[in-house]
Amino acid sequence: MPLMSAQAYRESLRDGRAVYVAGERVEDITRHPILQITVDHSAQVYSLAEDPALRDVMTVEADGGRISRYFVIPRGSDDLLARQALIEEHTRRELSVLNIVKAIGTDALFALHAVAHRMDQELGATYGQRVQAFYRHCRDRDLTMAVAQTDVKGDRSRLPHEQDDPDLYVRIVERRQDGIVVRGAKAHTTAGPVVHELIVIPTRALGPEDRDYAVAFAVPVATPGVKLICRTTGSTQQSAFDYPISRRHIETESLTVFDDVFVPWDRVFLDGEWQFAGPLALTFANFHRFTAISYKPPTGDLFIGAAQLIAEWNGVERAAHIREKIARLIGYTEMIRACTRAAALDPELLPPGIALPSPTMTNIGKHHFASQFHEAVRLLQDIAGGLVITAPSEADLRNPETGPYVEKFLRTRKDVDAAARLKLFHLIRDLTASEFGGYNLVVSLHGEGSLEAQLITTYRQYDLERCKRLVRQALGLD
Numbered sequence: 001m002p003l004m005s006a007q008a009y010r011e012s013l014r015d016g017r018a019v020y021v022a023g024e025r026v027e028d029i030t031r032h033p034i035l036q037i038t039v040d041h042s043a044q045v046y047s048l049a050e051d052p053a054l055r056d057v058m059t060v061e062a063d064g065g066r067i068s069r070y071f072v073i074p075r076g077s078d079d080l081l082a083r084q085a086l087i088e089e090h091t092r093r094e095l096s097v098l099n100i101v102k103a104i105g106t107d108a109l110f111a112l113h114a115v116a117h118r119m120d121q122e123l124g125a126t127y128g129q130r131v132q133a134f135y136r137h138c139r140d141r142d143l144t145m146a147v148a149q150t151d152v153k154g155d156r157s158r159l160p161h162e163q164d165d166p167d168l169y170v171r172i173v174e175r176r177q178d179g180i181v182v183r184g185a186k187a188h189t190t191a192g193p194v195v196h197e198l199i200v201i202p203t204r205a206l207g208p209e210d211r212d213y214a215v216a217f218a219v220p221v222a223t224p225g226v227k228l229i230c231r232t233t234g235s236t237q238q239s240a241f242d243y244p245i246s247r248r249h250i251e252t253e254s255l256t257v258f259d260d261v262f263v264p265w266d267r268v269f270l271d272g273e274w275q276f277a278g279p280l281a282l283t284f285a286n287f288h289r290f291t292a293i294s295y296k297p298p299t300g301d302l303f304i305g306a307a308q309l310i311a312e313w314n315g316v317e318r319a320a321h322i323r324e325k326i327a328r329l330i331g332y333t334e335m336i337r338a339c340t341r342a343a344a345l346d347p348e349l350l351p352p353g354i355a356l357p358s359p360t361m362t363n364i365g366k367h368h369f370a371s372q373f374h375e376a377v378r379l380l381q382d383i384a385g386g387l388v389i390t391a392p393s394e395a396d397l398r399n400p401e402t403g404p405y406v407e408k409f410l411r412t413r414k415d416v417d418a419a420a421r422l423k424l425f426h427l428i429r430d431l432t433a434s435e436f437g438g439y440n441l442v443v444s445l446h447g448e449g450s451l452e453a454q455l456i457t458t459y460r461q462y463d464l465e466r467c468k469r470l471v472r473q474a475l476g477l478d
């Protein structure tokens with residue numbers, strides 16, 4: 001089970017996949033000015049594993065070989081805490097941008113293991129073997145995976161079969177002796193263009209009339225009929241001084257089209273068993289929200305550090321309101337860490353022995369991170385001042401005609417380096433007010449499911465009877 005090298009990863013992406021950016025088909029995604037940033041970002045999952053200092057964080061011995069730690073199936077709290085530590089450290093190394101290419105796929109593999117086991121028990125099916133074989137295929141070749149769950153969904157008030165166009169949720173259009181043919185499209189597939197495998201699962205619970213939409217499967221990205229239409233943010237032309245994060249680290253999402261794609265049976269994990277679409281969607285969402293609350297604290301740490309540093313360089317760090325705002329940023333970040341830890345320490349054990357992070361703590365943590373992120377941005381921008389969006393660029397600093405002015409007027413005191421202060425403003429802009437900053441606002445709200453999804457799960461999971469009993473006792477009713 002050799003680990004893949006970063007170089008081999010890059011080469012493996014030149015496989016004829018159908019990737020489109022800004023209206024054009026991309027021949028080599030590793031050399032494209034936008035996608036190259038995502039390729040380099042994603043490749044770090046391999047290069048960090050090659051770093052002797054991080055070997056034991058990123059990889060682990062298993063089944064007689066070395067594997068990526070992402071593939072470790074959590075059996076209890078220790079494994080979940082190790083996964084939290086892995087994701088947090090990995091994200092810190094990528095300057096707060098999640099490297100999703102092994103995290104999300106393994107979230108789906110854990111959910112598939114648990115749900116396939118249930119299907120095998122209840123229906124006498126053999127999905128467990130297929131999931132296990134696919135898991136080993138990914139793990140032993142050290143592959144990367146994206147998860148295409150969110151359908152384009154059409155009119156949100158209608159069920160899949162009620163839509164004007166039947167293809168607005170991915171569905172099975174043909175069952176053949178050797179496999180199935182699927183049609184439809186999934187939205188927002190993070191890292192779709194830069195991974196080896198696409199894992200497809202349902203968005204939601206389904207009824208018997210939506211049987212053909214109850215489908216889960218995996219295909220290599222270069223499979224005929226799979227087309228990825230990507231969003232456009234960032235460019236290798238941009239200055240790393242002006243865009244300190246997004247010039248080096250960015251994810252790319254795609255509208256992922258399945259234009260009559262053939263999937264062989266050994267890669268089909270749900271084939272019309274509509275009763276299991278909801279459990280699969282929810283179990284994946286829970287694992288993935290645990291990933292989310294594990295990757296968010298490094299962003300909070302950057303906010304806290306940037307707020308404190310700019311306050312010091314501006315000479316306002318002793319002001320009471322500045323300290324209060326930084327304390328609130330610390331509270332925002334540490335609350336997420338605490339929820340992640342609590343979720344890991346109180347897991348539910350799903351047959352056949354997979355530890356699901358506490359759904360209540362996971363969803364509370366994710367809701368806190370998502371609903372309060374805009375407030376955290378407000379606090380940082382408030383502390384930093386308007387230069388966050390009006391500061392001159394690196395080119396102005398380097399131009400001999402303007403550079404001396406920038407040096408003179410961007411300095412606040414003798415001990416403050418003007419170029420460093422300018423760069424810090426650009427860092428805060430990149431995190432909160434650039435195109436990438438805007439992306440951060442929206443992904444915080446909608447990534448890993450909208451706010452409502454987290455509240456619904458929290459409500460459904462909670463032991464309301466215990467609280468009702470207490471009230472009944474207080475009222476003298478019991």
Ligand SMILES: Cc1cc2nc3c(=O)[nH]c(=O)nc-3n(C[C@H](O)[C@H](O)[C@H](O)COP(=O)(O)OP(=O)(O)OC[C@H]3O[C@@H](n4cnc5c(N)ncnc54)[C@H](O)[C@@H]3O)c2cc1C
Pocket residue numbers: 104147148149150152153156157186187188189190191253442443446447448449450451452453
């Ligand atoms: C940057 C980014 C990356 C993502 N990465 C992935 C990924 O890798 N894989 C993946 O599968 N998905 C991914 N997602 C999708 C993400 O999970 C969805 O964006 C999220 O679930 C919301 O779905 P939506 O965008 O279709 O919005 P909508 O579902 O349209 O939601 C918009 C609003 O309408 C409300 N709403 C929707 N339906 C109803 C209804 N029936 N009744 C009442 N209210 C309703 C919602 O609560 C929300 O307030 C990503 C999203 C983003 C933004």
